[in-house]
Structures are given as structure tokens and as C-alpha cells.
Amino acid sequence: MQPLTHEMITAALDARGFSYFIDADGDIAGNFQGNLVYFFRLGEHHEMLQVRAMVQHVFGIEDVLRLYEFCNAWNHDRLWPKAYVHVNDDGTVNVIGEVMADWERGVTFEQLDQVLICGVATGCQLADAVAELREDRPTS
Numbered sequence: 001m002q003p004l005t006h007e008m009i010t011a012a013l014d015a016r017g018f019s020y021f022i023d024a025d026g027d028i029a030g031n032f033q034g035n036l037v038y039f040f041r042l043g044e045h046h047e048m049l050q051v052r053a054m055v056q057h058v059f060g061i062e063d064v065l066r067l068y069e070f071c072n073a074w075n076h077d078r079l080w081p082k083a084y085v086h087v088n089d090d091g092t093v094n095v096i097g098e099v100m101a102d103w104e105r106g107v108t109f110e111q112l113d114q115v116l117i118c119g120v121a122t123g124c125q126l127a128d129a130v131a132e133l134r135e136d137r138p139t140s
Contacts, residue, residue, distance in 0.1 A: 001106030004047055009039050012113045018120075032120050035127045039116070047104045049112070051119025053081060053097040055127045057134050061091045070133060071095065080122040097126040 002008070009028055013020050020030035020039075028039040032053075040050040059067060064085060071083040081097030088094065099119035103111070 001108060003045070004041060004049060004103050004107050004112070006041065008107070008109065008112055009041075009049070009116070012109065012116050013039075015113065016117065030120075033124045033127065035123060037120055037123055039119075043102070043104075045104075047102065049101045049103065049107075049115060051081070051099045051116060051123065053119065053123025053126060055095045055097065055123075055130045057095070057127070057130050059093040059095075059134075061087065061093060063133075064093055066133070067093060067095060070130070074126065074129065078122075080118055081126055083126055095126065095130045097123045099123075 006026075006028060010020065013028070013030065018030055018032075020028055022028055030037050030039075034056045036054040036056070038050075038052045038054070040052060042048040042050055064087065067085045071085055074083045081099045083095055083097050086094045086096050097119075099115060099122065101107075101111075101115045
């Protein structure tokens with residue numbers, strides 16, 4: 001068991017052959033099937049990992065109620081990722097998925113790998129389900 005570090009996260013991504021980048025804030029992110037996935041270290045000692053999948057499909061403010069209903073049903077029926085609606089300042093709306101793990105006492109490489117792949121895979125599943133919402137969108 002060892003403390004969670006950026007180096008451990010990038011090593012786990014490298015071991016899977018995943019492409020990623022480090023943004024201007026020092027956060028690790030990658031593009032997975034067109035969805036932006038971040039790997040954040042959170043908590044007082046950066047001991048928590050949040051895998052945050054930002055679904056590529058963008059909606060309008062008129063879709064918020066339908067997206068809330070979708071996320072509630074998703075969260076009721078599935079463990080991962082937790083899905084929620086995010087309204088941007090410009091009025092566009094996104095669905096976000098997140099998987100969290102708290103490793104206050106340390107983490108093994110295998111545990112980290114398992115949560116990373118869970119976050120990426122289930123985030124992409126969420127994105128696929130959200131894509132169906134775009135296709136089923138009512139026309140005005």
C-alpha cells in the first residue's frame with residue numbers, strides 16, 4: 001500500500017496503453033470514445049481519486065428535466081458511475097459521470113487500476129446511454 005500520487009495514476013494509464021494529457025492546472029485527463037475523462041486527486045491529503053467522465057453530448061436548457069429523470073433512473077439502477085446534470089453558464093447542459101475511491105490508508109497498483117478501468121468503462125457506457133437521449137430528442 002502506498003499513497004495515491006499523480007505518478008501512480010499515469011503509470012496505471014501507461015500500463016493500459018491509454019493516451020492522456022496533463023492540463024494547465026496539472027490535472028490528468030484523456031479522451032475516451034470522444035468523452036473527456038479526468039483523474040482528480042481530492043481530499044485533504046489528495047488521498048481520494050475521482051474519475052470524472054464528461055459526456056461529449058451537449059443539450060439545451062429545455063432538456064434539463066429529462067436529463068434529471070435520466071440521471072435519477074441511472075443512479076437507481078447502477079452503481080457506477082454516479083450521474084448528474086451540469087448546467088453551464090452559457091445555458092448548455094452536460095451529463096457528468098463519476099467514480100470515487102478513498103484511499104486514506106494507501107492503495108495498491110491493482111486497486112488503482114481496477115477503479116481507473118471502472119471509471120473509464122462505465123463513463124463510456126453512460127455516454128452511450130446519453131447518446132440515445134440525443135437521438136430520442138423530441139422535435140419542436
